[in-house]
Amino acid sequence: MTQNAQRNPPELLYLLHSDPGELAEALEGMRAADVAEALLSLHPDAASKVMAALPFEMAVQVFDEPELTHHRCDIVARMDRRAAVALIEAMSSDQQADLFRELPPAKQKSLLELLTPDTRSGLVELLVHAPHTAGGIMTTELVSVPASFTVAQTLAHIRSVGQAKETVYAIYVTDDASGALVHTVSLRALMFADPSQLARDVGDQRAPLRVQARTDREEVARTISKYNLLAIPVVDEADRVLGIVTVDDVIDAIVREQTEDVQKFGGMEALDAPYMEISFFDMVKKRAGWLMALFLSEMLTATAMQHYEHEIEKAVVLSMFIPLIMSSGGNSGSQATSLIIRAIALREVKLSDFWKIAARELPTGLVLGVILGIIGIIRILIWQHVGLYDYGPHFAKIAFTIGGALVGVVTFGSLAGSMLPFLLKRLGFDPASASAPFVATLVDVTGLVIYFSVATAILSGTLLP
Amino acid sequence: MTQNAQRNPPELLYLLHSDPGELAEALEGMRAADVAEALLSLHPDAASKVMAALPFEMAVQVFDEPELTHHRCDIVARMDRRAAVALIEAMSSDQQADLFRELPPAKQKSLLELLTPDTRSGLVELLVHAPHTAGGIMTTELVSVPASFTVAQTLAHIRSVGQAKETVYAIYVTDDASGALVHTVSLRALMFADPSQLARDVGDQRAPLRVQARTDREEVARTISKYNLLAIPVVDEADRVLGIVTVDDVIDAIVREQTEDVQKFGGMEALDAPYMEISFFDMVKKRAGWLMALFLSEMLTATAMQHYEHEIEKAVVLSMFIPLIMSSGGNSGSQATSLIIRAIALREVKLSDFWKIAARELPTGLVLGVILGIIGIIRILIWQHVGLYDYGPHFAKIAFTIGGALVGVVTFGSLAGSMLPFLLKRLGFDPASASAPFVATLVDVTGLVIYFSVATAILSGTLLP
Numbered sequence: 001m002t003q004n005a006q007r008n009p010p011e012l013l014y015l016l017h018s019d020p021g022e023l024a025e026a027l028e029g030m031r032a033a034d035v036a037e038a039l040l041s042l043h044p045d046a047a048s049k050v051m052a053a054l055p056f057e058m059a060v061q062v063f064d065e066p067e068l069t070h071h072r073c074d075i076v077a078r079m080d081r082r083a084a085v086a087l088i089e090a091m092s093s094d095q096q097a098d099l100f101r102e103l104p105p106a107k108q109k110s111l112l113e114l115l116t117p118d119t120r121s122g123l124v125e126l127l128v129h130a131p132h133t134a135g136g137i138m139t140t141e142l143v144s145v146p147a148s149f150t151v152a153q154t155l156a157h158i159r160s161v162g163q164a165k166e167t168v169y170a171i172y173v174t175d176d177a178s179g180a181l182v183h184t185v186s187l188r189a190l191m192f193a194d195p196s197q198l199a200r201d202v203g204d205q206r207a208p209l210r211v212q213a214r215t216d217r218e219e220v221a222r223t224i225s226k227y228n229l230l231a232i233p234v235v236d237e238a239d240r241v242l243g244i245v246t247v248d249d250v251i252d253a254i255v256r257e258q259t260e261d262v263q264k265f266g267g268m269e270a271l272d273a274p275y276m277e278i279s280f281f282d283m284v285k286k287r288a289g290w291l292m293a294l295f296l297s298e299m300l301t302a303t304a305m306q307h308y309e310h311e312i313e314k315a316v317v318l319s320m321f322i323p324l325i326m327s328s329g330g331n332s333g334s335q336a337t338s339l340i341i342r343a344i345a346l347r348e349v350k351l352s353d354f355w356k357i358a359a360r361e362l363p364t365g366l367v368l369g370v371i372l373g374i375i376g377i378i379r380i381l382i383w384q385h386v387g388l389y390d391y392g393p394h395f396a397k398i399a400f401t402i403g404g405a406l407v408g409v410v411t412f413g414s415l416a417g418s419m420l421p422f423l424l425k426r427l428g429f430d431p432a433s434a435s436a437p438f439v440a441t442l443v444d445v446t447g448l449v450i451y452f453s454v455a456t457a458i459l460s461g462t463l464l465p
Numbered sequence: 466m467t468q469n470a471q472r473n474p475p476e477l478l479y480l481l482h483s484d485p486g487e488l489a490e491a492l493e494g495m496r497a498a499d500v501a502e503a504l505l506s507l508h509p510d511a512a513s514k515v516m517a518a519l520p521f522e523m524a525v526q527v528f529d530e531p532e533l534t535h536h537r538c539d540i541v542a543r544m545d546r547r548a549a550v551a552l553i554e555a556m557s558s559d560q561q562a563d564l565f566r567e568l569p570p571a572k573q574k575s576l577l578e579l580l581t582p583d584t585r586s587g588l589v590e591l592l593v594h595a596p597h598t599a600g601g602i603m604t605t606e607l608v609s610v611p612a613s614f615t616v617a618q619t620l621a622h623i624r625s626v627g628q629a630k631e632t633v634y635a636i637y638v639t640d641d642a643s644g645a646l647v648h649t650v651s652l653r654a655l656m657f658a659d660p661s662q663l664a665r666d667v668g669d670q671r672a673p674l675r676v677q678a679r680t681d682r683e684e685v686a687r688t689i690s691k692y693n694l695l696a697i698p699v700v701d702e703a704d705r706v707l708g709i710v711t712v713d714d715v716i717d718a719i720v721r722e723q724t725e726d727v728q729k730f731g732g733m734e735a736l737d738a739p740y741m742e743i744s745f746f747d748m749v750k751k752r753a754g755w756l757m758a759l760f761l762s763e764m765l766t767a768t769a770m771q772h773y774e775h776e777i778e779k780a781v782v783l784s785m786f787i788p789l790i791m792s793s794g795g796n797s798g799s800q801a802t803s804l805i806i807r808a809i810a811l812r813e814v815k816l817s818d819f820w821k822i823a824a825r826e827l828p829t830g831l832v833l834g835v836i837l838g839i840i841g842i843i844r845i846l847i848w849q850h851v852g853l854y855d856y857g858p859h860f861a862k863i864a865f866t867i868g869g870a871l872v873g874v875v876t877f878g879s880l881a882g883s884m885l886p887f888l889l890k891r892l893g894f895d896p897a898s899a900s901a902p903f904v905a906t907l908v909d910v911t912g913l914v915i916y917f918s919v920a921t922a923i924l925s926g927t928l929l930p
Contacts (some may be wrong), residue, residue, distance in 0.1 A: 192624065225716040
C-alpha cells in the first residue's frame with residue numbers, strides 16, 4: 001500500500017454511509033482517481049447524486065478516469081440531461097468516445113444532438129475506429145505546430161493552448177502545406193534550444209515514430225514501452241496526425257489485455273467486465289461455451305476407452321492409473337503452453353521458431369517424463385513390498401508399464417502444449433486461446449492411446465492376452 | 466506492426482552478417498531500443514565488439530535499455546575494463562544498479578573499485594534495496610528544489626541541471642531544513658504560473674503522492690497507473706526523497722509480473738528469463754518441481770481408485786467415463802481460478818469477499834454442471850439407440866449416473882477453483898500459484914469420490930451390489 005492510499009479507506013467507508021451532500025464535500029479533498037474508485041462501490045443512483053453534488057471541475061476529472069467505464073454509462077443515464085451534456089463537453093475526447101461506445105444507441109443519439117457541433121463532429125470521427133485499435137484509444141487533444149514555427153513561437157503556442165491539452169511534453173511539427181507529420185520534439189528539448197531556431201530542427205532528426213489509426217492497441221503499447229515514449233502520434237494514410245495515445249492509456253490497455261489473456265488461458269471467453277459487476281447470465285454464457293466445447297472433445301476419451309474395454313476387464317488394475325497418467329500429460333502440456341503463449345506475446349519467439357522450440361521441448365519433455373516415470377515405478381514397488389496393495393505376480397511389469405507410459409505422455413504433453421499456440425497463430429486465432437484445459441483435452445485422448453499401447457506391449461502374454 | 470518497426474528487420478538481418486565495423490556504422494541510424502534488440506540476437510562476443518564500435522553517446526543509450534538485462538552482463542564481462550567503466554559511469558543510476566545485481570560478485574567488486582567515488586557510493590546505496598521494491602527500481606536522477614525557490618528560480622534550475630536527469634516534467638520541492646518532500650509540481654504547471662510565485666504554491670496543494678523505498682514494485686505500478694503519473698517519488702522514513710520511479714520503468718515491471726503470473730498459472734516456477742535464453746538444466750529445474758509435487762498429490766487418485774476396484778470390476782463401463790468426468794471438474798476449476806486470480810490482482814475482490822464469491826460460484830457451477838450433465842446424458846442415450854455402443858439393460862441408469870456426477874463435479878470444481886486463490890492468499894502464498902494444474906489435481910480425487918458415490922447411489926441393486 002502507498003502511504004496515500006492508506007489514508008483513504010476510513011474516509012470512503014464514511015462517505016458511503018453519509019448523505020450525498022456531505023459526501024460530495026468530503027470527496028473534494030480527495031483525488032479524482034480516489035473519487036472514481038469510491039463511486040464504483042456505490043449504486044448508480046447514489047453515484048449520480050454524488051456526481052451532481054461535486055464541483056464541476058472535480059466532476060470532469062472524475063469522469064475522465066477510465067476506471068469508471070461501465071459505471072459511467074449508468075451514471076449518465078440517471079443524470080439530468082443538461083448536466084450530463086456539460087460534463088461530456090468538458091471531458092477529454094478519448095474518454096468521450098469510450099463513454100459513447102458503452103451507451104445504448106437511443107441514449108447515444110439523444111445526447112449527441114445536444115452537444116456542440118464541434119464536439120459532435122469530433123466524437124463521430126473518433127467513433128469510427130474500432131476500440132482495439134490506436135484510433136479507438138487515441139485522444140485528439142494534442143499540441144501541433146507548423147514546420148515554419150521557431151522554438152520561441154512554439155513555446156508561446158504551448159503557453160496559449162497547452163492548458164486544454166492531454167500532454168504538452170511532446171509537440172508534433174507538421175508540414176505547412178500537406179499537414180503531414182514531419183517531426184516530434186519534446187518540451188524538454190525545446191527548453192534547452194536556441195529560441196530563434198526552427199522547432200523542427202531541435203532534437204532527434206530521424207523520421208518520427210508513429211502508428212496508423214488501425215494499428216492494434218497491443219502493438220501501440222509495445223511501441224510506447226519499447227521506445228519509452230510519453231505519447232505516440234496516430235496518423236492517417238497521408239501521415240496527417242489524427243490524435244495521440246498517451247502512456248497512461250497504454251498502461252490501461254496492457255492491464256486489460258493481460259486480464260483477457262489470463263481468462264482465456266483459464267479456458268473461457270474474456271469477461272470484458274470486473275468479476276463482481278458481470279451479470280449471472282453473462283457469467284454462465286462466457287464460461288459455458290468453452291466448457292461445452294471441451295466436454296464434447298473430451299467425449300473422445302469415452303470412445304477411446306471403449307476400445308480398451310477388454311484390456312480393462314482383464315486387468316482392472318490398469319484403470320487405477322488412468323487419472324494419474326492423464327493428469328501428468330495435461331500438467332506438462334499446461335506448462336509448455338503457458339511458456340510459449342507468453343514468449344509469443346513478448347515477441348521472444350516467432351512463428352518461424354517452430355522447429356527450434358520443438359527441438360527444445362522434446363528433450364525437456366523426455367527428461368521430465370523420465371523423472372515422473374521413475375517416481376511412478378518406485379511408488380508401485382513400495383506399495384507392493386510394504387503390502388499397501390497387491391498388484392499380483394506381475395507387479396514389476398505393471399510398474400514398468402506406468403513408467404513407460406509416463407515418459408511417453410509427458411513428452412507428448414510438452415510437445416503438444418508448445419506447438420498448440422503456434423498452430424492457433426498460424427490458423428489466424430489468438431495463441432492465448434491455447435488454454436490449459438484445451439491442451440489437457442488434446443493430450444487426454446492421446447495419453448490413453450499411449451498408455452494402453454505401452455500396456456499391450458509390456459503385458460501381453462501375462463495380464464493381457 | 467508500426468511503420469517504424471517495419472523498416473528494421475531487413476537492416477537487422479544485414480547487420481548480423483556483416484563485420485562489426487560496418488555493423489556499428491549501420492546501427493548509428495537506428496534508435497537505441499532497436500540496437501538493443503539487435504544485440505539480443507548476437508553472441509555476447511560479437512555484441513561486445515559492436516558496443517565497442519558504437520559512438521559513445523549511442524552506446525550509453527543502448528546500455529540504458531532495460532531489455533538488455535541478462536545480455537548486458539555478458540557484454541560487460543567481455544569488454545575492455547576501461548571502456549566498461551566509462552559506459553557504466555554514464556548510465557542512469559537505476560540501470561547501473563540493475564547491471565550490478567546481475568554481475569558475479571568478483572566482477573562486481575573489481576568494477577566498483579574503478580568507478581568514481583560518487584558513482585560508487587550512489588550505487589552501493591541503491592544496491593541495498595531488494596529488486597522487487599520501489600527502491601530497487603528507482604533512479605536517483607531527479608530534479609528537486611528547496612521550498613524557498615520561486616517559479617523563476619525553479620525553471621532556471623531545471624535549465625541548468627535538467628539535461629542529466631531522467632525526467633524534468635515532475636519537480637520535487639523539499640523543506641529547506643529537513644529535506645522532507647513537501648510538494649510535487651509539474652513542469653506544465655510551472656510554465657503557466659507567475660514566475661515570482663513560490664514553486665511550492667503552484668498546482669495541487671494536497672500532500673504529494675509518494676511511495677516508501679520498501680513498497681512492492683507491483684504496488685508502485687498500481688499507484689502510477691491509478692493516478693496517471695509520469696513519475697512517483699520514493700522516500701525514506703523521514704520523508705526525504707531517495708529517488709523516483711518513472712512510468713516507463715513501471716511498464717517493464719508490469720510486463721515482467723504478468724509473465725511470472727502466466728507461468729505460475731501454467732503450473733511452474735517463473736522462468737525469470739526469456740524462453741530462448743534459459744539453459745536446458747534451468748528449464749527442467751523450474752518445471753520439474755511443480756510437476757513432481759502435482760504428481761505426488763495426484764497419486765491419491767490411484768489410492769482412491771483402489772477403493773473402487775470392486776465397483777469397476779462389476780461395472781467396467783463406469784471406468785470409461787472417468788477421464789470425461791475428471792477433466793470437466795478440472796476445466797470448470799481452471800476457469801474459476803483464472804477469474805479469481807485476476808480479480809485479486811486487480812483488487813476487484815478482497816479476502817473478505819470470500820463468501821460473496823462462494824455465493825456466486827455455487828449457482829454458476831450448478832448451472833454449468835447441469836448443462837454438461839444434460840449433454841452427457843444425451844450422448845449416452847444417442848449412442849445406445851443408434852447402436853454405437855451397448856451400455857446394457859441399465860443404460861438409462863448409467864446415463865443418469867454420469868449426468869449426476871457431472872453436476873456434482875463441475876459445481877465442486879467451480880467452488881474449489883474460486884476458493885483456492887483465497888486460501889493461498891490467506892496462508893501467505895501468492896494467489897497466482899493457484900495454477901490450472903493445481904486446481905485440476907485438487908478436483909481430481911474429489912471428482913472420483915463424487916462419481917463413485919453417485920454411481921453407488923443410482924446403480925446399487927442393478928449393476929452394483
